[in-house]
Amino acid sequence: MSLSKEFYIEYEGLLLPTETHSLASVKFAQEFHFKDDDVIAVTYPKSGTTWMQEILPLVLNGGDLTPVQSTVNWDRVPWLEETRLAEVVDKMKSPRAMVSHFPYNLMPSSFHSSKAKVIYVMRNPKDILVSSFYFHQMAAFLENPGTFDEFIDKFLEGRVLFGKWTDHVKSWKLAKIADRILFLTYEEMVQDLPAAIRRMSDFLCRNHSEDAIQKIAEHCTFKSMKANTMSNFSLVPKQYMDSDKSPFLRKGVAGDWKNHFNSEQDARFTSVIQKELEAAGLSFPYN
Template sequence: MSSPKYIRYHGLLLPPSAHSMESLEFAQNFSVEDTDVFAVTYPKSGTIWMQEILPLVLSGGDLTPIQTIPNWDRVPWLEEKRLALIVDQLASPRALVTHFPYHLMPPSFLTSKAKVIYVMRNPKDIVVSSYYFHQMAQFLEDPGTFDEFMEKFLEGRVLFGKWTDHVKSWRHAELGDRIMYITYEEMVQDLPAVLRRISDFLGRNLSEDTIHKIAEHCSFKTMKANSMSNFSLVPKLYMDSDKSPFLRKGVAGDWKNHFNSEQLARFTSVIYKELEGESFSLPWSLD
């Protein structure tokens, strides 16, 4: 794809509205601290949700960050232009998000004790969510038909490449107890249970009252109404919410409303083939 809408970085397609060669170099030279916490996702897998959850867990339930700071500044992307502008304002322990595969993380990350929460989502729901996002994000290519976009997704001609490559890179990351794996579906099903796991993983020992308070403020309904979290502050020039809201549904299983039987058969056969022989199993069936 030679579209001017994207820049290429180690074979990955990135939108220049948020990324530049300077921001990617800044990410590579970024000095990761032992207390840093990274939420790692493939795009449309729960990134915005983690930008809401992490400040609340790390602050013991203090609502100030999520009510006063836009999500892209409270938990910035490692690879985006914005980080260099606000990095000095981040209080320790710092929370960051990234879509990078494991092998593109900065050298200082590998030698640090920084922790990672890797969020996986059913790729069938990712492709649906991404399809709608491409319709409303003016800085991305028009997705074409759902069938055309699904093919692009399977071939990795989308932001941050193939989903299977991303998952494999992080499932094979040798980080020991520095990494925990959760799924978007678990968060939808029982957010307090996931918050307890995150709290334990980050050594926060939050009370049940605090867990439930955080869960309430991280509900889809609350986030959709929070201007610091719903991307309504982004000019229409970049995101046209009339075409599709940024926070669209926040559910698991919406793919059933979009895939026909032929698309489903093709999608699952390609994904399963690319994960053939892997030592990890997927947390959900793709059929």
């Protein structure tokens, strides 16, 4: 992907969409003051960010549905690095919940000196690639992804939003922040959402009852979120995101990559990813 100033800004070697980011917004992020009770869900794009924007407020407030029924997700749990944060941050009540696509090395200095907690959600990069491929087709503020095979090459080379998946994962997996970070996978959330929410609740010292856990899980199903106008991005004008080309909340499943990769693409993709992770002493947990 050639860097197009119409679509992207380049920041610390990463491509960020100009529709939602600016040099001023990333400067605001770098100077952002983290509080000790802040919680931030970190994901590589298309790894469950919208899901976490639904779950986090409910875990933090005991299952009260008011924020997810009355406030759009990009305001209730804003992105650290996007332009919108500066507009809503003064209205956010503690404990504040945010999301970010930043790798660990781009987190602001106040994050490191605080006790703010991180929930890092990792997803099979093959499913990420498929989701991202469709997202590029429906989002007018992103360049055309080209063919699926071309997009695989762009993804592996890091010529996509927020760079290489392996670099992102390595930065957080190797971060030395001990009990301040909880690692979850998209796949375990799909398989047993109540169990994943229970882990989040315990990590954030909320210790919710089983009834509260079940209530949160029921509201945060793919079906429920797809029907929630505050969460399904249907309020975004069609000129920016055309759901006729592909819905924003497309499937919400694990393993859809098998319907898109051929055997050669699978072998090539897996080989590159495995080598890059193994070079850092990490294993690739997906087949």
